[in-house]
Amino acid sequence: MNATNGMRLATLALAAIVTLSCTGDGARAGTSFAGKTIIWTVPNSPGGGSGRIAQFLAPFLTKYLPGHPTISISYQPGGGSIRGANQFASHAKSDGLHLLITTGSTQLPFLLGDPRVKYDYKDWRIIMVMPTGGVVYTTPRLGIHGPSDIARLANKRLIYANQGATSLDLIPLLAFRLLGLKVEHVFGYRARADGRLAFERGDVNIDYQTTPAFLKSVRPMVESGTAIPLFSWGVLGKDGKLERDPTFPDLPNFDEVYETLRGKAPSGPEYETYMSIFTTEFLAQKMVFVPKDTPDAIVETYEAALKAITEDPDYKAEVANVLGDYRLTIGKEAQALFHRGTTIRHADRKSITRILSDYGVNLSK
The missing domain is CATH 3.40.190.150 (Bordetella uptake gene, domain 1)
Structure with missing residues (x-):
């Protein structure tokens, strides 16, 4: 073997080693x-x-x-x-x-x-x-000017664009039910963004969006007076208790709204199921x-x-x-x-299955 061929083989061998090292577990630096x-x-x-x-x-x-x-x-x-x-x-x-x-x-x-x-x-x-978090909002056409007016919704016919009973819209479904609000859920929307568009068209009169979508698309409606924020879902504090969302410190959280409407702190099996699902899904x-x-x-x-x-x-x-x-x-x-x-x-899944049966949704197997 002459020197030129030997150098070529050595170069190829070195290239092979480098290639192999770039596909190994410790090759982060070689990934491009x-x-x-x-x-x-x-x-x-x-x-x-x-x-x-x-x-x-x-x-x-x-x-x-x-x-x-x-x-x-x-x-x-x-x-x-x-x-x-x-x-x-x-x-x-x-x-x-x-x-x-x-x-x-x-x-x-x-x-x-x-x-x-x-x-x-x-x-x-x-x-x-x-x-992330989320904010529930409504239209001023219902005579609502802010969170302090939420009790006025108690006897209103509310319509919500729901993307599916087993979607994240399970959270507002459970929440509205716990609050005692009379909400008609119109199922079949493809995504939360489509629910917001339905709100803008006037097809529905109550909606919620996760924080990024709210900041981008709903906040301008709030500023123009065409949407009224009611409450945020809230966040869990270090002690495990619900606190106000730091992104929306001026809005009450779900527990505060419950106490306003019900006159007592939230409790009971359905609330425990709601909080379990909320904690799991929003964290x-x-x-x-x-x-x-x-x-x-x-x-x-x-x-x-x-x-x-x-x-x-x-x-x-x-x-x-x-x-x-x-x-x-x-x-x-x-x-x-x-x-x-x-x-x-298992207990939460069983509870949700029972609740959703009230809305014509059968999850039993």
Whole structure:
């Protein structure tokens, strides 16, 4: 073997070693998305909270992922997010170029055994979790001027655009029921954004949006006087008790509204079921996944990029106003929230099955 051939073989061997190391568990530094396009599936309509999160984070991911890939957001609404999640489950590849953001409307049908669900959370790997909140609002045409007038709704005919009894709209369904409000749920809307559009058209007169969508699309209506915020769902404090949402400190939380309308603190089995579902779904409201066979190196690269994003001055300056005063989590903390958000107590499932039967929904198997 001459020296030239020997040098060529050595170079090829070194290249092979580098290639192998870039596909191993410890190769985060060798992972690059240069020239690639990442497809981020949002299983909801544009204008909703999930889309708002994807739109906000996409430029930061492009900035901090090695190789600065293009992020393409693919909206796949339908079935309260079931359609898009099903499609991701059947088509997404484990190459790091396919992301999915889920919401409570993805989790609850899975937990409640909705027959339309073809996905399984165990087939995905968690990348990040972002808790969120939400605000219930109504129209001034009902004679409401602010949260202090909520008692005036007691005898009003209220209409709500519901994207499905097993979607995240289970939360307002249970909440309105507990509050004693007379709400007609019109089922079949594709996503929360479509419920907001129905409100804008005057088809419904009470609605709720998660915080990112509220800040983007409902706050202008509030400022123009065409929407009246009533209350936020609230957040859990360190003592486990419900507190006011820090994004909406001037709005009462659900427990405060209950006490206003009912004259006592909330309690009882249905309230316990409501709080269990609320806690589970809103602490892990927005989760981002890749398919389960995605290499560790790619997952670690995403986690490193997200960690860098949370330290970015522009992110820090904008996040509260765009997404709300909530903290993006990754790593072990995200894993814990993921487990909590995809677990339901047998007693709660039984209680929800019974409650939904009052609305013509049969979850019995």
